Structures are given as structure tokens and as C-alpha cells.
Amino acid sequence: xxxxxxxxxxxxxxxxxxxxxxxxxxxxxxxxxxxxxxxxxxxxxxxxxxxxxxxxxxxxxxxxxxxxxxxxxxxxxxxxxxxxxxxxxxxxxxxxxxxxxxxxxxxxxxxxxxxxxxxxxxxxxxxxxxxxxxxxxxxxxxxxxxxxxxxxxxxxxxxxxxxxxxxxxxxxxxxxxxxxxxxxxxxxxxxxxxxxxxxxxxxxxxxxxxxxxxxxxxxxxxxxxxxxxxxxxxxxxxxxxxxxxxxxxxxxxxxxxxxxxxxxxxxxxxxxxxxxxxxxxxxxxxxxxxxxxxxxxxxxxxxxxxxxxxxxxxxxxxxxxxxxxxxxxxxxxxxxxxxxxxxxxxxxxx
Amino acid sequence: xxxxxxxxxxxxxxxxxxxxxxxxxxxxxxxxxxxxxxxxxxxxxxxxxxxxxxxxxxxxxxxxxxxxxxxxxxxxxxxxxxxxxxxxxxxxxxxxxxxxxxxxxxxxxxxxxxxxxxxxxxxxxxxxxxxxxxxxxxxxxxxxxxxxxxxxxxxxxxxxxxxxxxxxxxxxxxxxxxxxxxxxxxxxxxxxxxxxxxxxxxxxxxxxxxxxxxxxxxxxxxxxxxxxxxxxxxxxxxxxxxxxxxxxxxxxxxxxxxxxxxxxxxxxxxxxxxxxxxxxxxxxxxxxxxxxxxxxxxxxxxxxxxxxxxxxxxxxxxxxxxxxxxxxxxxxxxxxxxxxxxxxxxxxxx
DNA sequence: CCCACCGTTTGAACCGATTCAAAAAAAGTC
DNA sequence: GACTTTTTTTGAATCGGTTCAAACGGTGGG
Numbered sequence: 001x002x003x004x005x006x007x008x009x010x011x012x013x014x015x016x017x018x019x020x021x022x023x024x025x026x027x028x029x030x031x032x033x034x035x036x037x038x039x040x041x042x043x044x045x046x047x048x049x050x051x052x053x054x055x056x057x058x059x060x061x062x063x064x065x066x067x068x069x070x071x072x073x074x075x076x077x078x079x080x081x082x083x084x085x086x087x088x089x090x091x092x093x094x095x096x097x098x099x100x101x102x103x104x105x106x107x108x109x110x111x112x113x114x115x116x117x118x119x120x121x122x123x124x125x126x127x128x129x130x131x132x133x134x135x136x137x138x139x140x141x142x143x144x145x146x147x148x149x150x151x152x153x154x155x156x157x158x159x160x161x162x163x164x165x166x167x168x169x170x171x172x173x174x175x176x177x178x179x180x181x182x183x184x185x186x187x188x189x190x191x192x193x194x195x196x197x198x199x200x201x202x203x204x205x206x207x208x209x210x211x212x213x214x215x216x217x218x219x220x221x222x223x224x225x226x227x228x229x230x231x232x233x234x235x236x237x238x239x240x241x242x243x244x245x246x247x248x249x250x251x252x253x254x255x256x257x258x259x260x261x262x263x264x265x266x267x268x269x270x271x272x273x274x275x276x277x278x279x280x281x282x283x284x285x286x287x288x289x290x291x292x293x294x295x296x297x298x299x300x301x302x303x304x305x306x307x308x309x310x311x312x313x314x315x316x317x318x319x320x321x322x323x324x325x326x327x328x329x330x331x332x333x334x335x336x337x338x339x340x341x342x343x344x345x346x347x348x349x350x
Numbered sequence: 351x352x353x354x355x356x357x358x359x360x361x362x363x364x365x366x367x368x369x370x371x372x373x374x375x376x377x378x379x380x381x382x383x384x385x386x387x388x389x390x391x392x393x394x395x396x397x398x399x400x401x402x403x404x405x406x407x408x409x410x411x412x413x414x415x416x417x418x419x420x421x422x423x424x425x426x427x428x429x430x431x432x433x434x435x436x437x438x439x440x441x442x443x444x445x446x447x448x449x450x451x452x453x454x455x456x457x458x459x460x461x462x463x464x465x466x467x468x469x470x471x472x473x474x475x476x477x478x479x480x481x482x483x484x485x486x487x488x489x490x491x492x493x494x495x496x497x498x499x500x501x502x503x504x505x506x507x508x509x510x511x512x513x514x515x516x517x518x519x520x521x522x523x524x525x526x527x528x529x530x531x532x533x534x535x536x537x538x539x540x541x542x543x544x545x546x547x548x549x550x551x552x553x554x555x556x557x558x559x560x561x562x563x564x565x566x567x568x569x570x571x572x573x574x575x576x577x578x579x580x581x582x583x584x585x586x587x588x589x590x591x592x593x594x595x596x597x598x599x600x601x602x603x604x605x606x607x608x609x610x611x612x613x614x615x616x617x618x619x620x621x622x623x624x625x626x627x628x629x630x631x632x633x634x635x636x637x638x639x640x641x642x643x644x645x646x647x648x649x650x651x652x653x654x655x656x657x658x659x660x661x662x663x664x665x666x667x668x669x670x671x672x673x674x675x676x677x678x679x680x681x682x683x684x685x686x687x688x689x690x691x692x693x694x695x696x697x698x699x700x
Numbered sequence: 701c702c703c704a705c706c707g708t709t710t711g712a713a714c715c716g717a718t719t720c721a722a723a724a725a726a727a728g729t730c
Numbered sequence: 731g732a733c734t735t736t737t738t739t740t741g742a743a744t745c746g747g748t749t750c751a752a753a754c755g756g757t758g759g760g
Contacts, residue, residue: 004492006716017740022718032738049492053468055716058408058745063470065452074441074451078434091424095455100469101424102415102452105445118403119450120413120470142354142399356746367710372748382708405746408715 005048007055014042025051057120065100066090066323067121071134074105081267081295083127086148089316090125099324106137116141123323126150144328146319151208159332160319164209167308167337168216168262171290174306174339175260176224179348180288183231184250184258185217186243186268190235194245197235199228213264213292232258236268243271244278251279259287259348266291266298269305273344284346294340303343311335355398357405364392375401407470415450416440416673417471421484424455431617431645433477436498439666440475449674456487466491473673476500494678496669501558509682510669514559517658517687518566518612521640524656524689525610526574529698530638533581534600534608535567536593536618540585544595547585549578563614563642582608586618593621594628601629609637609698616641616648616657623651623694634696644690653693661685 011021016039023030024039031039043050057063068087070076077083094101104124106115116124116137123144126134135157138145150159175183189207191197202214218228234246251257263269269291273283281287283303291298294309314335322328361371366389373380374389381389393400407413418437420427427433444451454474456465466474466487473494476484485507488495500509525533539557541547552564568578584596601607613619619641623633631637633653641648644659664685672678 004716008716018717019719019741020739023739026718030738035738047492049490050467051718052716053470054404054408054411054413055745056718057470058404058716058747059718061404061745063404064468065470074445075438078428078438078441084428088425088428091428091453095424098465100452100454102450103441104450115448117400118414120403120407120415140399142397354746358746368747369711369749370709373709376748380708385708401748402746405715406748408717408746409748411715 005046007048007051010039010043010046010048013046014039022051063100063120063122064098064324065102065121066094066320067102067104067116067119067124068127069104069106069116069119069124069134069138070127071106071108072128073107074103076105077103077127081297082149082293085295086127086312086315089312090320093313093316093320097320097324099320106134108133125319125323144323144326146322146329148315148319149209150332151206153208155331157332158322158329160315160322160329161332161334162310162315163334163336164212165216165219167292168213168264169220170216170337170339171262171292171308172217172220174341175262175288175290175345176220178260178288178345180260181226181348182256182258183217183221183226183260183262185214185231185233186246186261186263186272187214187233187235188265188268189238190233191237192239193237194241194243195234195237195249196246197233199233202233210264217262243268244275247272247275251281257287260345261287261289263289263291266293266295266305266307269307269344270297270301273301273303273305283344286349288345288348290345294338298340299342301344306342306345307340308337309340310337355396357398357401360389360393360396360398363396364389372401413450413470413472414448414674415452415471416444416670417452417454417466417469417474418477419454419456419466419469419474419484419488420477421456421458422478423457424453426455427453427477431647432499432643435645436477436662436665439662440670443663443666443670447670447674449670456484458483475669475673494673494676496672496679498665498669499559500682503558505681507682508672508679510665510672510679511682511684512660512665513684513686514562515566515569517642518563518614519570520566520687520689521612521642521658522567522570524691525612525638525640525695526570528610528638528695530610531576531698532606532608533567533571533576533610533612535564535581535583536596536611536613536622537564537583537585538615538618539588540583541587542589543587544591544593545584545587545599546596547583549583552583560614567612593618594625597622597625601631607637610695611637611639613639613641616643616645616655619655619657619694620647620651623653623655633694636699638695638698640695644688648690649692651694656692656695657690658687659690660687 007021008018011018016035021039024036028036077087091101102119102121104115104119124138126145126147127149147157147159150157150161187210189210190205191201205211221231234250236243236246261272263272269289273289276283276287283289291305291307294307298305298307357371358368361368366385371389374386378386427437441451452469452471454465454469474488476495476497477499497507497509500507500511537560539560540555541551555561571581584600586593586596611622613622619639623639626633626637633639641655641657644657648655648657
């Protein structure tokens with residue numbers, strides 16, 4: 001293999017100093033026209049492709065790239081709808097800024113290889129930092145990082161997250177305005193199996209997202225005079241489970257069944273609509289459903305789902321800026337959600 | 351901001367030489383236990399997180415990461431089904447090897463920023479190198495690269511691609527074995543609008559994929575005594591278009607209508623099945639359909655689509671190995687496709 | 701007691717660039 | 731022509747490591 005051409009070689013060939021050659025590529029306006037051309041010519045003749053990123057990096061310390069890290073295998077980033085959605089936005093934002101994007105996976109079983117410790121990036125976006133593992137790993141590296149989807153009570157970790165409480169509140173208010181009075185909440189990561197869970201169980205969940213959303217729903221309903229106790233929370237269970245089973249209990253007695261379902265995730269809402277359709281219940285004439293997250297599928301379901309959409313773009317912009325512009329959020333930064341009105345909600349049946 | 355801790359600082363603190371400190375992290379077996387512990391202790395005390403990747407990179411020249419480049423905006427990699435599918439496999443392969451994955455976008459309009467020239471990677475995987483642009487850009491950088499989805503007659507470019515001809519042949523043979531005699535081919539990137547195109551037009555296409563697939567179909571059918579002229583090729587037109595329109599012409603006369611459709615892409619096949627269902631034609635009882643590509647949706651359509659599946663995993667493995675193990679393919683390397691039998695093909699109607 | 705050998709450690713060279721104070725050259729001024 | 735200014739160019743320091751030949755200290759054999 002032929003020796004690589006270095007800037008020095010080009011400089012020698014052109015009969016100028018190392019420093020001048022560097023200027024030709026980085027601040028051409030400093031170099032006299034004639035010299036600049038001579039250096040360029042030499043570079044061409046030698047097949048020099050421009051300063052190597054590695055050398056530049058070492059000196060400047062800036063990579064101009066961000067790392068997107070997840071505590072999951074890499075392919076997860078392409079399979080999981082939320083990760084994919086946010087990553088798409090992050091990609092667009094990086095693109096617009098001319099920054100690079102590297103994907104990083106860190107699993108506890110497989111902590112070696114290219115990971116948080118060795119990735120050539122200026123900082124990290126952390127996805128799925130439910131467990132402290134990822135955060136601790138990243139802190140050790142000493143690069144700036146922002147946690148997306150932070151799910152902890154710890155408010156010291158720099159994070160860009162969504163206003164679960166406010167979003168849930170808005171969802172409930174929307175249904176209240178439509179005249180609904182009999183609600184049910186559909187949650188996840190609660191209880192052991194499908195079925196109703198008590199407010200106490202909700203309070204005890206380790207998932208801040210779930211807790212805040214529940215509290216948001218309760219708060220809005222309480223304002224309208226509907227106490228927590230009258231709002232059944234049904235969940236699919238911590239280890240997944242069937243939405244149908246959870247709903248079957250809810251709709252066992254049609255007379256007291258809810259007219260409005262507050263789903264803590266679009267996935268749940270979509271499953272609920274499918275189940276309702278199977279039961280001959282019409283959405284939104286008989287039951288209104290509002291989701292949470294704003295996944296792409298929500299726009300194309302039948303009927304299209306009314307949902308609280310996460311501000312994906314703004315999350316991406318804010319967190320990328322945090323790393324690249326050194327504009328780290330002070331602790332947790334909360335972004336509002338948008339209520340997207342579609343066809344799955346309507347006036348309460350009379 | 352506090353000064354960063356360098357390996358040198360640790361070495362000094364531990365009272366050893368720079369070189370020994372380096373060995374502690376990279377070849378600990380060379381260092382005496384007592385000294386090793388002393389250095390580790392000093393590192394801990396100073397908050398040193400281990401050798402910085404930047405320095406290491408400069409010396410060793412290896413990044414241990416591959417760049418996935420497309421001549422499209424970055425988000426394309428998450429939106430386009432083919433790109434996403436192959437990227438998922440590439441991600442898994444990289445993960446398994448402990449290698450990094452960086453995403454790179456190079457568009458002619460937006461050639462600045464982090465791109466082929468500046469990405470810190472060991473080599474590139476090129477997606478969508480239909481136009482020479484991407485290839486030329488990459489060649490200039492001087493790093494190894496492999497073109498995926500190469501679509502050119504130029505056989506010098508290192509590439510890992512699929513056996514379009516053989517795949518098409520296998521698809522046609524499958525239908526022949528089921529007794530079909532009246533075929534139609536459904537293509538894309540042919541002609542100006544939806545409708546039939548002549549063999550001459552097919553020969554003239556710039557897309558090697560399309561041409562090779564067509565030739566594969568023709569070759570298999572010719573073996574069974576069905577000449578090119580009896581196989582109508584319908585296409586949706588170069589600028590997209592409606593599959594229904596193309597099919598409507600084909601099925602105008604039910605007596606001479608094909609009993610088997612060879613679609614050059616699953617997308618076309620799925621659209622065709624939807625149209626056929628709309629027309630009251632049953633798949634596969636009335637018409638058999640076989641796709642090409644093996645996109646995930648093909649497995650869950652109704653009926654599930656029989657298709658020639660691309661060997662995504664092998665493409666990923668082969669191309670990643672090419673870069674990281676310096677096992678570049680000699681010119682173009684062709685991988686076979688798998689016929690995946692599902693429910694969209696059946697015996698020819700009698 | 702000398703020497704060869706082995707396991708450790710050192711020190712300097714090198715990787716490929718950027719940066720900046722200072723020197724050199726060119727251009728103005730009087 | 732001598733003196734300022736301004737524009738270019740130079741050369742050395744620096745970034746944070748890795749690597750390797752050589753030096754070193756200790757051991758065992760003869």
C-alpha cells in the first residue's frame with residue numbers, strides 16, 4: 001500500500017510551509033492567489049483529498065457530530081416506532097446543520113466495542129434512559145449529553161422531555177368540553193396482568209411518564225368535579241398484555257361503561273379502537289378515544305386518532321442544539337404537547 | 351472550564367512514564383501488577399475516563415466505524431423501506447462486531463458539512479448510487495467503499511448487489527410450475543405514464559435493476575416457449591403513477607387477461623393485489639402475484655405475498671466485512687435471492 | 701564473578717493536522 | 731531612500747495518544 005499523502009507532503013511539493021498549506025484549505029483568503037493555486041495544484045498532482053478529519057479533530061477537539069445512544073441493540077433504533085420517529089427528526093436537524101449522526105448502542109451484556117466510551121462525537125442524545133445505567137456510563141465519558149425520554153425522579157440529569165402532566169390534562173379537557181362525564185384511563189406498565197389498577201398502584205409505578213399522565217388526567221377531571229375514584233384506570237400489565245382483556249372488564253356493563261377513553265399511548269388507543277369495532281361499538285359516536293404520543297399510524301387509522309402529539313421536531317432541535325451549541329438545559333427542560341384533533345373524538349352520546 | 355486530564359497527567363501523578371501509562375490501558379499484561387494499580391488509582395483520583403478516542407485514532411488510523419451514505423437527506427434512511435431494512439441489518443452486524451455506525455448524507459445541493467469528506471469512519475456503504483455523483487465523491491476521499499444497490503453498467507465499482515436476473519427467472523419459473531401461461535410484468539421507472547411499454551423501451555432504461563429483472567422474466571418464459579412479445583410489460587411511469595391505471599388496461603379484456611403477475615417490486619405487487627381485490631378478482635384463485643424485494647409488509651398483507659426476498663442480512667454482513675476486514679469485493683459481487691412462498695400464488699385457473 | 705536472558709519501564713518519534721506570534725515581504729508615505 | 735503599515739509566510743508549539751527500540755534491574759547458569 002502506498003504511503004498516505006499528508007499535508008506536509010503537499011506543502012513540500014509546492015515549496016511552502018506546512019502552515020501556509022493548512023491555510024490554503026481552511027482560510028484561503030489569507031493566502032496570496034498565486035501561492036494558493038500552486039498549493040492546490042500540488043495537492044491535485046499528489047492526489048491529496050484535503051486535510052484528514054482525524055488530524056483536524058485532534059487539534060480542534062470538535063467532531064461536529066452527535067451520538068444517539070440507546071440501551072438497546074442498534075437495530076432497535078430502526079424498529080421501535082418512537083425511536084425511529086425521534087431519530088428521523090434528529091437526522092433532519094443534523095442534516096440541516098451539516099452535523100454528523102452516529103448510532104451507539106450500550107447494553108449491559110455487551111459493553112465492549114464502539115460505544116459511549118469510544119464514539120467519536122461531541123456529545124450524546126440518550127434514548128431509553130429509564131435505568132440509570134446509560135446515564136452513568138455517559139457521565140463517565142465526560143461529554144455533554146441530553147436525556148430524551150427520561151423516566152426518573154432525578155431532576156439533575158440534563159434532559160429534554162415532554163409535559164406529560166399538561167398533555168394528559170389537555171386530553172381530558174378536550175373530552176370534557178365534548179360533554180363526556182364517564183371516563184376510563186388506559187395505561188401500561190401497571191399491575192401484573194390486564195385489568196383495573198388502583199390509584200395507589202399508579203402512584204407506586206416507577207415510570208414517571210405513566211404517573212404524570214395519570215395525574216394530568218385526574219387533575220383535569222377533578223376540576224370538572226369528577227373524583228379520582230370514579231375514573232377507572234385499566235392497564236395491560238407490566239409485561240405487556242392484551243388491551244381487549246382490559247377493556248372487556250370495562251365494558252362488561254354497558255350502562256356504566258365509559259363514553260370516553262384516555263389512552264396513555266397511541267398504541268393502546270389504536271388497539272382499543274380495534275377492540276371496540278369488534279364489539280360493534282362505534283368510535284366516536286358511542287365511545288371517544290384520545291391517544292398520546294402522536295405516532296404516524298395514528299393519522300391513518302380508521303377513524304384517525306385524536307391524540308396528544310409529542311413535539312418531535314422541537315425535541316430534536318433543542319437537544320441537538322444543546323450538544324452542538326453548548327446550550328445545555330439546566331436540569332430538565334419540559335416541552336408542551338399539541339392536541340391533534342382527528343376523528344376519534346366526538347360529542348358524548350346523549 | 352477545567353482543563354481536560356490527559357494521559358500524561360495521569361502518568362505524572364502516578365510517577366510513571368507516558369508510555370507505561372498507555373500500556374496500562376491498552377496492554378495491561380505488560381505492566382507489573384503494582385504499577386498498574388497505582389496508575390489506575392491515579393486515573394480514578396483525577397477523574398480520567400481512559401484514553402481519548404481522538405488521540406488513539408490519529409495514531410492507529412482505525413476508527414472502527416462504518417459510514418452509511420446516501421445521496422438523499424438523512425431522514426430518507428428512516429423513511430424509505432428498503433434503506434431502513436438494509437440499515438437495520440447493517441446496524442445489527444455492526445453491533446455484533448462492536449463497530450460504530452455513522453449516517454452520512456450527500457446531496458448535490460447541500461454538499462457541505464459532515465459528509466463523505468469529513469466523516470470519521472473507516473469506509474463507506476453507499477446506498478442509492480444510481481448517479482455516479484456519490485461514487486465519485488467517495489472515491490475522492492480515498493477510503494474503501496462498497497456500493498449497495500448499484501445501478502449502473504460500470505462493473506469496476508466495488509459493489510455488493512443482488513442477482514436481479516436470477517431472481518426474476520426464479521419468480522417466473524415458480525409461476526410456470528404452477529401451470530400459468532398468460533403473464534404480465536409490472537415495472538417501474540419505464541415510460542412516461544402508466545401503461546404498456548415495449549421491449550425496446552425496457553432495453554433502453556437506465557435502470558439496470560429494471561432491465562435485468564425484465565430479462566430474467568423473459569428468459570424463464572422463453573424457456574417455456576412463451577416469447578417476449580406475448581408478455582406485456584406495464585409500468586407506472588418514470589415519475590410514479592397509479593398501478594390501477596396500468597392494470598386496468600391489462601384486465602380490460604378478461605378473456606385474454608393474465609393469470610399471473612410478475613411485479614418488479616413488492617410495492618407494485620401489493621398495490622396490484624389491492625386493485626385486484628377492488629375488481630372482485632381473487633388472489634390467488636383468479637390471479638397469482640409474485641413480488642420482488644421482500645419488504646416486511648409483504649409478510650402481513652392479505653393474502654401474504656409470495657416474493658423474491660433480497661438477502662438483506664448477507665448483504666449487510668458482506669459489505670461491512672469488506673470495509674472492516676479489508677475484504678473488498680473484486681468489482682461487483684452478486685448475491686442470490688430467496689423465493690419466499692406465501693399465499694399470493696397458486697395453480698393457474700383451469 | 702561474568703554473562704545471557706527475561707520481564708519492565710522509559711523516552712523519543714510519530715500520527716496529521718491547526719494556530720499564532722513573529723519574521724519577512726510588499727506596499728504606502730513623506 | 732528611510733520609515734510605517736499592511737499583507738503573507740514561516741516555524742514552532744500543541745492536540746492526546748501509540749509504539750518500539752533501547753535501557754534497566756534482577757535472576758539463574760556456568
